[in-house]
Amino acid sequence: MSEIKFKPETMAQVEAIIKRYPEGRQKSALLPILHLAQEEFDNWLDVPVMDYVASILSIEPIEVYEVASFYTMYNLKPVGKYVLEFCKTGPCCLVGAEKIQDYIQAKLGIKVGETTADGMFTLKTVECMAACGYGPMMQVGDHYYERLTEEKVDRIFDYFRNTDPSKVYKTDPLTVAGLN
């Protein structure tokens, strides 16, 4: 594994975040920095990555592990290139989320918690994402895909499979043509 170190532009972001809090309260930056770390280091938090974050904030590694394991957004195991965070909470189910979940599982040939053999997609279920009026829904990266139908799911998967990964999240999430 290559050396674990933030890119200079990320490091600049880290330093700006730490400045938001009073002197000596740099631990407050932990959650935001873990998000940056996860984004930069393959979408999950390996132990050396957490240790690195601890060293930046001058806190004990255990303080980082405790936090990373408490919050659901941090992946403590490797995941696929795209993580499908599918809402399984009541209001979404009232409008058909369970059926769409079955469809996604069948289509990808995986169950919740698994990753497709080609490493493209990991399916994760999540609790209410504050999109209940627009369900069924899932989040992928920065985007909420709402009012899902089987046909929409097909198009979304095609979109991810056929789009240059460096461009996927660069499109304005609110105007991705026809996907919302």
Add this chain to the structure above:
Amino acid sequence: MGAKILLEHIDKPGIRGYDVYRQNGGYRAVEKAVKTMTPDEIVNEVKTSVLRGRGGAGFPTGLKWSFIDKSNPTRYLVCNADESEPGTFKDRYIIQYIPHLLVEGMIVSSFALGANTAYIYMRGEFRWLFPILQKAIDEAYANGFLGKNILGTGYNLDLYVQSGGGAYICGEETALLESLEGKRGNPRIKPPFPAIKGLYGCPTVVNNVESIAVTPWIVNNGGAEYAKLGTEKSPGTKLISACGNINKPGVYEIELGLPVEEFLYSDEYCGGIAGGKQLKACVPGGSSVPILPGELLLKTAAGTPRNMSYESLSDGGFATGSMLGSGGFIVFDENACIVRNLWNFASFYHHESCGQCSPCREGTGWMEKVLHRIEHGHGNQGDIDLLVDIAKKIEGNTICPLGDAAAWPVASAIRHFRDEFELHVKHPELVRHHYMNDYVAPALHTA
């Protein structure tokens, strides 16, 4: 059409940006507040308005503000944008479409509290909203409404957005503060209350996005004007996020006191039950409040038509009433399964329990397990009473209200829909189904 306070300008093209917001009277409240009012005058206006906190508990905002310990020069305002209560998606709407309203509210509220640093704690899943909110904040800085010496008055304020990590419990205000300090979201034992010892041990006020977004209007128009809207006990307007089996799910601003029937059936709001089906039940204030069968949603047990207000929705107490809560209005049609929904909610609370108190940690798990077996046709005779018993043992015996929030829906669902639970236990073959919305009640004589 009722009065609009929060969404008055929502349809104006470009209202998300500074220029259009400003042209529509934006930031006038900041000018008025910092140049012509004292902090105490603002607190008094908010008290006069009788604004009740919009995060769910409905605690009067002005009163909360007046508790802040002024002997400490370092005070904080923290905005709760964790919005994770199932059925609730209104705060997101403000941030997504009219972010300057929240920023302006943060400035006048911080000034009223004497805070020089304020944070907006936003759930991490809203990361796509961060650029939108950050842009609004940057524009406020660029125009002299944030930063040092605001509008030349000597008042300083820095405003930051903090990201959560995915945990419903961080919506509870003391768990939120722990999380903001970079720790696990374990709620603190109260007292001390945040107004005395909050963020970094300093006096802190935590308010919901919607509560804060109302304050510019109150500063501009006065608390007395606000109090004229709505009902006596529920003044003003409220955002309701309506979802479930209705024709027009979405976020609506209503004047409190609007008849429930009008809200549910008129085309201006929910537009009636989807697919021409019948109303079965409703959870009117987010997943944590008691469920009401259709008849009790529209009318109280005494037969009075119910309206959308704190006092009317809670009329009848927990026996026949519910709560306005966060305004997450979840509608169930005739094919919705109450048992499956309750199992779903129980699994939510079990997953989201922080684990500090054993009644909540263990009890939510037991309820989930028992409900799973009832829903899947393996329930035992005593299971329904067992559920009621577990719920009773959680209620009131925990550090934070998550325990109660997990218990109340169970108690109310069984109270109002006991037949449906019994059918699942005694005649699973009659009610077999796979999804939340494919339940067909068997004809009574077969049961």
